[in-house]
Amino acid sequence: MSSESRTTPEERAGLPGLLAAFAVDYLRWLALVPMVFSWALLLLVVVLMLAINFQGDIDSMLERAEPWVERWLGPVEQGEENGGEAETIVLTEQDFKPWVYRIWLFAALAGFLLGLLRSCLFGPWRPATIKRKILRAGLAAAACSALLFFAWLFGSEAYAGPAAGWIVMFIVFPLLAWGVSSASLGFSHLLDQIRPGVMRVVDRSALAVMRKVTATESQAGWRQ
Structure with a gap:
């Protein structure tokens, strides 16, 4: 086996090729950000459903843990209630949309930089196959659906509306x-x-351009 076959494409690439690889990686993270946000939203719904339906159990657990917390962190201060009227904040689509795009771009940039840092520290990693990734996502979705049904069936809260609507939503x-x-x-x-x-x-195109520029400069110098 030759040494070239043991090297990665990044090690064989020049500067233009590396810049192109960075651009592709950033596009890849732009594609992954919606997945991250969708799972964050789904997990938030699952946590809220469990917290609301088992609030009594959670409160009793917190009451039991309060002496231990006070022993280590001191007494827990109760916040003062605000008797004033709450201000109403109205957000329009024009106010909301730019922030979505900014969060999307910066989240992709953060993922790209973290991936680059990981590659620098631990070397290139071999990702799982696309089938395995989709299978894992399906198992996670099934687990979230099961938790939603668990909160609905065994929780303390009563749900208004037909049961079919809740079942469809949980699926x-x-x-x-x-x-x-x-x-x-x-x-x-x-x-x-x-x-x-x-x-x-990109590397070949950059090399061809450099050769063409060099040849042009050589011809101009020879004519002079």
Whole structure:
């Protein structure tokens, strides 16, 4: 086996190829951010459902843990109630949309930088196959759906409306998260597949341009 076959595409690439690889990685994280947000929203719904339906059990656990907390952290101060009227904040779509785009871009940048830092510290990693990733997302969605049904069936709160509507919601929400994850993972996998080819094309194009510029300068100097 030759030494070239043991090296990674990043080690064989020049500066233009590395810049192209960084751009592809950033696009990959742009595709993964919707998946992260969808799972964060789904997990928030699951946590709220469990907290609301088992609030009595949680309160009793907190009361039992309060002496231990006070022993280590001191007495817990109670916040003062505000008797004034709460101010109403009205958010329009024009106010909300720019923040969504900014959070999306900065979240992708944070993921890209963390991935780059991990590669620098621990070297390149071999990701799981796309089928395994989608399967894991499906299992996580099924687990979230099971937790929602558990909170609905065994919780202390009564739900208004027909049971069929709640059943559909407990199934559709995890399915939406799984669908977004499948799309994000599929696009990310596609970018991973074309990434080495993009690096080679950019490197060859940059090399051809440099040779052309060098040849032009040589011809101009010879004519002078």
